[in-house]
Amino acid sequence: MIPAIRIERLQKRYGEKLVLDIPHLEICSGRVVGLLGENGAGKSTLIDLLGGVSEPSQGCVDTADARVGWCSQRLVIDWFVSGWMNVWLGACLAGLKGDRANLITDQAIAQVGLGDANLKATPEVLSGGQQQRLMIARTFAMQPDIYLLDEPTVGLDVQNLERFADHVRDVRQSGATVVISSHEFEAVEDLIDDVIFLADGVVKFFGSKPDFVERFVTKETIRVVLDRAVSPDDLGKVEGFSVEVQGCSIILDVPRGTDFKTVLGVLPSGVDVVEYSRQAVGLRQAVKWAAQH
Ligand SMILES: Nc1ncnc2c1ncn2[C@@H]1O[C@H](COP(=O)(O)OP(=O)(O)OP(=O)(O)O)[C@@H](O)[C@H]1O
Numbered sequence: 661m662i663p664a665i666r667i668e669r670l671q672k673r674y675g676e677k678l679v680l681d682i683p684h685l686e687i688c689s690g691r692v693v694g695l696l697g698e699n700g701a702g703k704s705t706l707i708d709l710l711g712g713v714s715e716p717s718q719g720c721v722d723t724a725d726a727r728v729g730w731c732s733q734r735l736v737i738d739w740f741v742s743g744w745m746n747v748w749l750g751a752c753l754a755g756l757k758g759d760r761a762n763l764i765t766d767q768a769i770a771q772v773g774l775g776d777a778n779l780k781a782t783p784e785v786l787s788g789g790q791q792q793r794l795m796i797a798r799t800f801a802m803q804p805d806i807y808l809l810d811e812p813t814v815g816l817d818v819q820n821l822e823r824f825a826d827h828v829r830d831v832r833q834s835g836a837t838v839v840i841s842s843h844e845f846e847a848v849e850d851l852i853d854d855v856i857f858l859a860d861g862v863v864k865f866f867g868s869k870p871d872f873v874e875r876f877v878t879k880e881t882i883r884v885v886l887d888r889a890v891s892p893d894d895l896g897k898v899e900g901f902s903v904e905v906q907g908c909s910i911i912l913d914v915p916r917g918t919d920f921k922t923v924l925g926v927l928p929s930g931v932d933v934v935e936y937s938r939q940a941v942g943l944r945q946a947v948k949w950a951a952q953h
Pocket of ligand 1: 674
């Protein structure tokens with residue numbers, strides 16, 4: 661696959677502090693990449709460098725001649741023109757003019773569910789979530805080859821989240837590359853193909869989402885409900901298990917893939933299992949473990 665973004669010896673310092681250090685990284689076109697990591701890991705710094713709105717202290721980012729659409733975590737809005745014109749600006753940045761620019765503007769507004777909002781007024785009349793969507797619409801109207809979206813799902817309600825996800829799928833289908841920074845793992849889990857996991861400005865993992873989950877989720881949580889309460893002393897011990905008793909419920913942290921029979925081995929004789937469930941293994945657990953290891 662062709663790299664849409666190539667990073668070489670990229671460093672960003674604020675004063676003496678090195679906040680991002682990526683020797684080499686290539687993001688392929690047509691992928692949706694989740695940029696994950698704890699607060700302060702360097703996600704926004706990387707998005708800003710990729711978008712060219714921040715200068716590297718060293719090294720470079722190459723996006724060839726791609727059109728890059730940057731949607732910041734912070735509000736970047738022209739408060740002196742109407743909401744509609746803020747989105748139209750995106751169409752203009754795509755080189756569109758006249759009726760075509762107007763059409764793309766209206767489409768982008770509909771895609772983020774702002775069709776009924778008062779976009780004739782300046783944007784301060786919009787709610788926080790609507791202002792966020794205004795910026796997303798402007799990026800959509802720009803029709804970029806590379807979308808850089810910093811926390812785009814914050815403040816979106818369920819319906820708008822679905823609209824957003826549909827649009828990301830559409831642009832990915834048409835070959836665009838999308839980088840999404842997010843702490844809202846459930847919102848982006850089904851969208852992303854790859855994960856960049858940053859910790860203290862360093863890429864700790866870069867690869868496919870399934871590989872990320874496989875690598876970092878080594879344990880899973882199982883909940884067993886019994887027909888009567890038991891005491892922790894009644895339970896057997898199994899290497900690698902940690903067990904918590906809550907009345908009739910037993911919560912077990914076990915190595916991933918542990919079979920039911922092995923779990924049963926922990927229980928005292930003479931009790932019946934009323935309910936048994938495994939917590940779904942996904943991005944949230946992987947991020948949690950990646951941050952700890
Ligand atoms: N303008 C600045 N001046 C000094 N330090 C900065 C500046 N911008 C960011 N930093 C520092 O760079 C580091 C990375 O910040 P960044 O905003 O990229 O993190 P992040 O992963 O996006 O965090 P969050 O999840 O909280 O948005 C942090 O230690 C932050 O304090």
